[in-house]
Amino acid sequence: MASKTYNVGIIGYGLSAKIFHIPFINAVPEFRLYAVVQRNPKPEDDAEKDHPGIKSYRSTEEMVKDAGVDVVVVTTTPETHLALAKLALEAGKHVIVEKPFTPTHQEADELAELSKKQNRLISVYQNRRWDADYVTLSKLVKNGSLGRVTEFETHFDRHRPEMPTTGSWKTKPTPGSSAIYDLGTHLIDQVVHLLGLPKRITGFIGSQREKNDSGYEDSFTLLLHYGQTLATVKTTVISPEEKQLRFWVRGDKGSFKKYHLDIQEEQLKASVRPGGDGYGKEPSDRYGVLTSYKDGALTSEVVATVEPPTYVDYYRRFAKALAGGGDVPVSASEASDVIRLIELAKESSRLGKTLDV
The missing domain is CATH 3.30.360.10 (Dihydrodipicolinate Reductase; domain 2)
Known part of the structure; x- marks a missing residue:
């Protein structure tokens, strides 16, 4: 039986998204780049032009309402991670958060608990x-x-x-x-x-x-x-x-x-x-x-x-975890320990x- 394909939505379209996430999402067959949140596209910097066929959103609130999104990747600045990851988890999405996970370990623990409550996976990109x-x-x-x-x-x-x-x-x-x-x-x-x-x-x-x-x-x-x-x-x-x-x-x-x-x-x-x-x-x-x-x-x-x-391998392991084949590559609790x-x-x-x- 063919493995499931998971649609990925990325929040942010800076260096992190372009260099450290999209190339690896594209390299794993179980994932498909589906959507990007980019607030202010420019003619020379437009996710929709760079990746024809994706959906382009101007806000996270819009994107997480899209039932087609399975996994949300947060690549914005650290102080925004808590709020954006919460939005995604509460909308029923699985989440990957760029490091540093959160500014405080209390925020990290809050996201770990929320992911359990929502029965959704969360992992931190300690690549x-x-x-x-x-x-x-x-x-x-x-x-x-x-x-x-x-x-x-x-x-x-x-x-x-x-x-x-x-x-x-x-x-x-x-x-x-x-x-x-x-x-x-x-x-x-x-x-x-x-x-x-x-x-x-x-x-x-x-x-x-x-x-x-x-x-x-x-x-x-x-x-x-x-x-x-x-x-x-x-x-x-x-x-x-x-x-x-x-x-x-x-x-x-x-x-x-x-x-x-x-x-x-x-x-x-x-x-x-x-x-x-x-x-x-x-x-x-x-x-x-x-x-x-x-x-x-x-x-x-x-x-x-x-x-x-x-x-x-980070994204391969995350795909396996989504399919019930193991743990996420880097857990929220491990990332919380680092922040602590x-x-x-x-x-x-x-x-x-x-x-x-």
């Missing part, structure tokens, strides 16, 4: 669980190549000392903005997905730019305490390096050091799409190095980055002390 470098590192941790992990460093560093001139939400101090909500949700989610929740947290959050009158917090360093394991989660905008460190994970049997970000975002922005030649495959000059300790000696080898399932850690990190930074989780 970087399917980064090739993270999948490679996870394999090394789980197969014992590093032994007992003692230090786990994860970075998303860049050298951007000047404040961006664009009016993006990512440069304004609004609820759910700042680097820790933008990039930090990815890094924290990966650590918690692999190591679980920490016992304590220490946060250092602020701005490293010399000229920044906006109040936007552009950098952070978090210490996640796991007993004998310490995870350092870091983003800085002052990092003049040709190769940015991504992972450095050390254990009693080995160490893994990796530079460069996963290639998928770079490819997507260059119009390379899932299924295209080389999509998601990292070139060999970006491979990481595994140093092993055995019989009192150290040896190093280049480790090929695995060919990842890619971000397509961000709140604790902000409080830790404000108080200047380590807090229990």
Whole structure:
């Protein structure tokens, strides 16, 4: 029997929708791009022209009344996520919410409860669980190549000392903005997905730019305490390096050091799409190095980055969950845990002390 096709309606038509969602919706046979909410189409930026045959709406209220919509994807700014996801759930739609899920964990929990009440699925788009470098590192941790992990460093560093001139939400101090909500949700989610929740947290959050009158917090360093394991989660905008460190994970049997970000975002922005030649495959000059300790000696080898399932797998898993074939790829409760850690990190930074989780 042929699998059911689910009609997808997207709220918002910015970079998130165009680059991180629509290509993967189109790559999974169980989904069909059905509608887009775009408030102010322009001749050079019109979802209906870009995707002939879809329905174009000017408001979410209009779209969720459409009985043809099965799944709603929320790609708008973080402070709007709660209200828009509620509208969709209350209209009987399944929902995917772009990260950061919500500005507060109470809002995240509210959406989790509402989805249960409505008997509808909700999931958060933590797509970087399917980064090739993270999948490679996870394999090394789980197969014992590093032994007992003692230090786990994860970075998303860049050298951007000047404040961006664009009016993006990512440069304004609004609820759910700042680097820790933008990039930090990815890094924290990966650590918690692999190591679980920490016992304590220490946060250092602020701005490293010399000229920044906006109040936007552009950098952070978090210490996640796991007993004998310490995870350092870091983003800085002052990092003049040709190769940015991504992972450095050390254990009693080995160490893994990796530079460069996963290639998928770079490819997507260059119009390379899932299924295209080389999509998601990292070139060999970006491979990481595994140093092993055995019989009192150290040896190093280049480790090929695995060919990842890619971000397509997020939508594949969501399709299976809709068909009753498993859990959603990222649950609301998991995303709520990440937001709670961000709140604790902000409080830790404000108080200047380590807090229990």
